[in-house]
Amino acid sequence: xxxxxxxxxxxxxxxSLKISCQGSGYTFTLxxxxxxxxxxGKGLEWMGVIYPGDAxxxxxxxxxxxxxxxxxxxxxxxxxxxxxxxxxxxxxxxxARREDGYTFVDFWGQGTFVTVSP
Amino acid sequence: xxxxxxxxxxxxxxxxSIIISCTGTSSDVGTYSLVSWYQQRPATAPTLLIxxxxxxxxxxxxxxxxxxxxxxxxxxxxxxxxxxxxxxYCCLYTFSSTWVFxxxxxxxxx
Numbered sequence: 001x002x003x004x005x006x007x008x009x010x011x012x013x014x015x016s017l018k019i020s021c022q023g024s025g026y027t028f029t030l031x032x033x034x035x036x037x038x039x040x041g042k043g044l045e046w047m048g049v050i051y052p053g054d055a056x057x058x059x060x061x062x063x064x065x066x067x068x069x070x071x072x073x074x075x076x077x078x079x080x081x082x083x084x085x086x087x088x089x090x091x092x093x094x095x096a097r098r099e100d101g102y103t104f105v106d107f108w109g110q111g112t113f114v115t116v117s118p
Numbered sequence: 119x120x121x122x123x124x125x126x127x128x129x130x131x132x133x134x135s136i137i138i139s140c141t142g143t144s145s146d147v148g149t150y151s152l153v154s155w156y157q158q159r160p161a162t163a164p165t166l167l168i169x170x171x172x173x174x175x176x177x178x179x180x181x182x183x184x185x186x187x188x189x190x191x192x193x194x195x196x197x198x199x200x201x202x203x204x205x206x207y208c209c210l211y212t213f214s215s216t217w218v219f220x221x222x223x224x225x226x227x228x
Binding site: 032034036043044045046049051056058060094096098102103104105106107108109110111 | 154164169175205207209211214215216217219220221
């Protein structure tokens, strides 16, 4: 099993960004993809989850409207997208998988660090 | 959303046992077996230690164990080793495919 995330990004406030998480070694459409944020020196925050099987999407209310999750099943890839980055979005972003019908995440990607600075 | 409370830090000497607590409420932690635990070593991704309160993934060291009493879930690490120095997070599944993380506990091996 692998979840390979795209590389680190450096952006300016107001810019857009889309980061990716490609799954391999398992049936991509049978596992939810969870996104989590970790600001420097801080704890994990659950952002939301998407089910590639039917694109069912659930957002943490704190992130609703701030980010958009999507998937492309043809390449087994999930995306997390911003349209108007802020300095406060500077963080490590992890994707992880959760098998449908289960209540826990069992495998994590390596993380993508996003820096937003003028 | 539910909130989970963990101690900010714990410490122990090699060979000792430590316990990290994760306190919720009677309507979540106290009612359902939905707590998982993750270890995050510095500059790495988290890894699963415990799921459904007490279950250990296949292949994981038996030094890690989970338990629950009332509204508090706990992670016990026995036979403490230097490599256990890391941050530990509890996580509660709150149905409808949503989760909440505890604030994390920094374990220092003295």
